[in-house]
Amino acid sequence: MRLAKLEGLREGLKKLGYIENINVEFAIVNAQGDREKLRETAQDLIDRQPSLIIAMGGVEADILKTLTVTQPIPVIFAGVALPLERGLIIDYQFPGGNLTGIDNLQSELAGKRLEYLSLLLPSVKRVLVIYDPQVPSGHLSITRVEKEAQKLGVEISLVPALRLEEIEETLDKVENRFDGIILLPSYNWETNPSIETLGLNRKIPIVGLYEPEMARGFLLSYGPSYYNQGLQTATMVAKVLRGQDPGKIPIETAYSLDFVINLDVAEKLNLDINPQALGLADRVIPKGGELHR
Template identity: 25%
Template sequence: MKRLKTLASAVVAGTLALALAACGGNGATTETTDEGSSTAEAATGSTYKIGVLQLTEHAALDASNEGFVAALDDAGIDYEIDQQNAQNDQSACQTIASKLVNDGDDLILTIGTPAAQAVASATSDIPIIGTAITDFAESGLVADNEAPGGNVTGSSDLTPVADQIDLLQQLVPDAKTVGLLYCTAESNSEVQIAMAEEALDEAGIAHERYTVSSSNEIQQVVESMVGKVDAVYAPTDNTIAAGMATVSMVANENDLPVIVGCDTMVEDGGLASYSINYYDLGYKAGEMAVEILTEGADPAEMPIEYLAAEDCQLIANQATADEVGIDISGLEDAEIV
């Protein structure tokens, strides 16, 4: 197993990304929850109003949401939380953002870049914590990842892309051409694709971009890769992650190994990944929220937080490996699902 490179170097490479875009779907859901109180809260008698805007439903984003709430609970603060899900619809993101701002929330959690963009455009006053966002600065959400300078901060889901490409080489050593699969409307995917291209260039492996603009195009695009590439790389792209069952159905039937950006994509049929833990990512965002709410921390002075490289987990899917004919027995310390 190859040693993980530091995520700090990946942040520098992320500056190759394009400007922010958004992916879409329909509808919204709401949930309000009351939780317990801490010593600090007992002293003030405050009940904090927290809004949550999650871009869409898939396992990684759901885990981030759960981690965030767990951090609030562990801190023991008294809060009411308004859970909203835009179902991957950008117009719904805008509508929900306006609602949360008009409700006068004390803090808003945004899960996914388009969700953060919508809320940031709706308020410059209410503190915003973002999570499951690869590069806050390249996405236009903060002035600088080390010194945000406004009302937005949070935790980044930047993954060790170069190590994921090393993993691809380890599992598919004869790969001559790699297909890069992502949604063009996700700026954070552009960040990771540029990083993957750099790593593939260094390895002397050809690559070609295969893009979708919505989930409806996934099956056709993956089918178009068959016979043209020897392996596929798909980063932590919300549209691809939500449609991973379709990706794996087509790819696995055609013996096409897919290296992916996170653990939940492996669980949904991808071959393998070096992955961050999205629950831990959301928990870190929750800790930041508690600092803002109870200690008066200023988002403008709170650097974007990252999970440590050593916290990344090697994970592989045995059923997928068997189906595509890849031997994963040499993956030491890997979690096999």
């Protein structure tokens, strides 16, 4: 899915006059979801001394922050959650150091996703919230979900999980079924295809972070698209290529957020959708159809 960020980045740079293999070159590396391999891959890239490095997510940015302490190559992150809290920068206006980029607001949006689930399915009373204990933004995301749950009168159960089996075990233990599952930001779940069929197999609606997850059997998502994060990052990359200090380029927040509903999944799960909530959606996937914009 993160390849959509690369697509947006390429398109954005092209519009700004940077044409691949003419006046700009890409060296694309992929650790295939392996965190240990990611660190090694990042170091290999740093050793090649590129003009700048683009981190496609928070895990990548965290590692690059550490590895570039003694080799301060400019790093632009194409969408991460809580860059200040996780220590990537010292200030939003003047990031300092060698990193800047896009705050994708994923932590701030956690409570809003629960609100949208409740609007779409007013009968929701018990929700399982899955978080990755290795993700720095997870704990603040939990705080926001807890606050929203209290306001809505929804009972939530928090479960740390790195493997699908851990979620399955939790679902097997509870006496009363959950009315929904919310996934908090996690590199692990973005790259783990096994989560795709969980909701459909268990007949539980899943709330995701990004539009591409709709094709994975999720009921709804709310957040910035990968493509738009890449497109927005291109402007910051261009500034660094023109000689600006990344430490003096203000952090930007994701400028486009999309609320997407999958009615095809709703039908498969036999859910009674609130028709008024449909009017709030930016995009709707109809029953048995393609994405409507």
